[in-house]
Amino acid sequence: MSTKTELLALLGQQEGRYASGQELANALGVSRNAIWKAVKSLQEQGYPIESLPSTGYRLKQKADILTKEAIQESLCQPMKLHLLDKVDSTNNYAKRLQDLSLPQLIVSEEQTAGRGRLGRNFYSPAGKGIYMTLAFRPQLALDQAMLVTTMTAVAICRAFEATTGLHPKIKWVNDIYLNEKKVCGILTEAETNFETGQIQKIIVGIGINCFEDDAMPEEIREVATFIDQPQKAFERSALIAAIANEFFAMLADFDRTRIIRDYRARSFLLGEQILIFNPAIARAIGRPESRLSEGIRARAIDIDESGGLVVEYLEGRKSRQMETLTTGEVSIRKIY
Secondary structure (H helix, E strand, O other), rough: OOOHHHHHHHHHOOOOOOEOOOHHHHOOOOHHHHHHHHHHHHHHHHOOOEEOOOOOEEOOOOOOOOOOOHHHOOOOOOOOOEEEEEEEEEEHHHHOOOOOOEEEEEEEEOEEEEEEEOOOOOOOOOOEEEEEEEEEOOOOOOOHHHHHHHHHHHHHHHHHHHOOOOOOOOOOOEEEEEEOOEEEEEEEEEEOOOOOEEEEEEEEEEEEEEOOOOOHHHHHHHOOOOOOOOOOOOOOHHHHHHEEEEEEHHOOOOOOHHHHHHHHHHHHHOOEEEEEEHHHHHHHHHOOOOOOOEEEEEEEEEEEOOOOOEEEEEOOOOOOOOEOOOOOOOOEEEEO
């Protein structure tokens, strides 16, 4: 654990009381200068730490602080936990790991280059969200591995329900929504041995908007939301552990029928009109080149046994025809 993380945890235990730099340095086994540097860095990240000359430091208000101890004590199976202050991307960090004798859980307070599907950026400010990756060596058939994102979405919803009392919905294929806005995204990646054709590593990145951030860009704020009114006492450490527990429990007892059933039950697209964004599909329905980027009207009908979205087209050459979409480069938007 870094000095910053340990310092945050220690200040949180003081319950608003000032602690001197020397007291904190002694407790953490570092120099007073190291404490000063850690405080400055945490203040720059937005943590409400107040400093008073000749008195010390305190947290002005309760902060949700991530610690290894809080996460580990709630994990139900052995896994290697990496808790970071800052990283480019937890998925990138996972790619650099070689030892997968145990599942790996990577968590960071901040990402500087968080990524979403289709190469999009994922806004990841310090202390405002959950940025985590699960990495493991799969014991899955290829057709089962194709359902990992689907399974992850169900696991996240179950964890939300258990730890926050909220009931999020799934937007195919990899987004979790609260009150019609995105609260969580999933990015699944795999490393394959080209000689054997076997998947050697699966990396599942999860980003969750937990607390409101005044610095969030306006274009993101229009489509994103936060866990701002949980119905239960909510801490990020508990939600992280709950997601990992649900995920690996489902993985150990892989049940395709139940995964698809639960995914369907939590979908907020089925039966609704949607827009499909994909140039190849736009060409197939007869769109001119100048309109390939426009959405194609369709209705979401079902989720098939492979996690594909069954749609009925409502325009163009394919009007009234049904087709199953796989993840690929397809993007979906609900029509309100």
